[in-house]
Structures are given as structure tokens and as C-alpha cells.
Amino acid sequence: MELSPDWVVGFVDGEGCFHVSVLRHPDMRTGYQVLPEFTVVQHERDLQILYALKAFFGCGVVRRNHGDRWAYRARDLKCLQRICDFFTKHPLKTKKNVDFIRFRRIVQKMQEGKHLTREGLLEIIDIALRMNTSRREALLRIKQDLGAL
Numbered sequence: 001m002e003l004s005p006d007w008v009v010g011f012v013d014g015e016g017c018f019h020v021s022v023l024r025h026p027d028m029r030t031g032y033q034v035l036p037e038f039t040v041v042q043h044e045r046d047l048q049i050l051y052a053l054k055a056f057f058g059c060g061v062v063r064r065n066h067g068d069r070w071a072y073r074a075r076d077l078k079c080l081q082r083i084c085d086f087f088t089k090h091p092l093k094t095k096k097n098v099d100f101i102r103f104r105r106i107v108q109k110m111q112e113g114k115h116l117t118r119e120g121l122l123e124i125i126d127i128a129l130r131m132n133t134s135r136r137e138a139l140l141r142i143k144q145d146l147g148a149l
Contacts, residue, residue, distance in 0.1 A: 001052040005090045013094045016040050018103035020128040022142055034115040038074040038083050041065050080107050099131045122148050
């Protein structure tokens with residue numbers, strides 16, 4: 001299945017998600033790991049769309065999400081950079097573009113190694129707090145643990 005850039009933009013505007021988690025990880029210098037992720041979830045009847053997205057971006061994985069839902073996920077920084085480059089060149093049309101721009105800033109900071117320092121991690125958390133997130137309380141607790149509140 002061949003996808004056009006305009007189709008991908010419209011589909012991701014409706015079905016995509018740019019998400020950033022920050023999880024406790026004692027082996028990391030800061031004690032936390034930053035996990036950016038681009039995801040599209042579909043019912044198994046539309047599984048071919050997820051594989052087409054994987055082929056379109058040339059990276060990522062397709063796995064069962066739960067039940068009859070499957071997900072295309074990209075977590076690798078090189079892959080996320082490729083996806084960010086695409087959506088920079090072909091902007092999303094909805095408010096999701098605001099989250100994307102913040103997501104792209106986090107990916108850039110990670111490529112610069114900023115997530116490995118307390119100051120950089122706090123910058124990333126502040127950006128993530130301005131994204132459409134249900135993890136606000138967890139992010140605020142991390143800021144408190146880092147002595148930033």
C-alpha cells in the first residue's frame with residue numbers, strides 16, 4: 001500500500017499520538033529515563049495501515065496493543081528524528097501540531113544529551129507538562145524529587 005504525505009498528515013492528525021514518559025530508572029545518571037514515543041493504534045481489521053506507516057517511515061514496529069487493537073510505535077531516536085523531519089516538512093493541521101512541536105524539541109534535546117543532566121531533564125519535563133498529557137501529577141512528582149518545586 002502506497003501512502004501519500006498528505007494522507008499521512010491527515011491520518012496522524014486524527015489517529016496519532018506524540019507522547020513522552022519519564023520513568024524512574026536507577027541506572028541513569030539522573031535517576032530517570034525519558035521515553036519519547038510516536039504511536040498510532042488501530043483495530044486489527046486495519047492492520048495493513050499500520051504496516052504501511054512502518055514502510056512509509058522506514059522504521060518502528062507494529063505490535064498488538066491490547067485485545068483487537070494493534071499499534072505502530074516508534075521509540076528509537078533515529079526513527080523519531082525521521083518522523084520529526086517529515087512532520088516539520090509536512091505540518092499537521094490540527095492542534096496536535098502544538099504537541100508535535102514540543103515533542104520535536106524533546107527529541108532534539110535528547111539527541112544533544114540534555115536528558116542525561118538534571119537541568120536538561122527538568123527542561124524536558126517542563127516541555128512535557130505543556131503537552132496534552134494525563135501524566136501531569138507524575139511529572140510534577142519527579143520535579144519535586146529533583147528539588148525543582
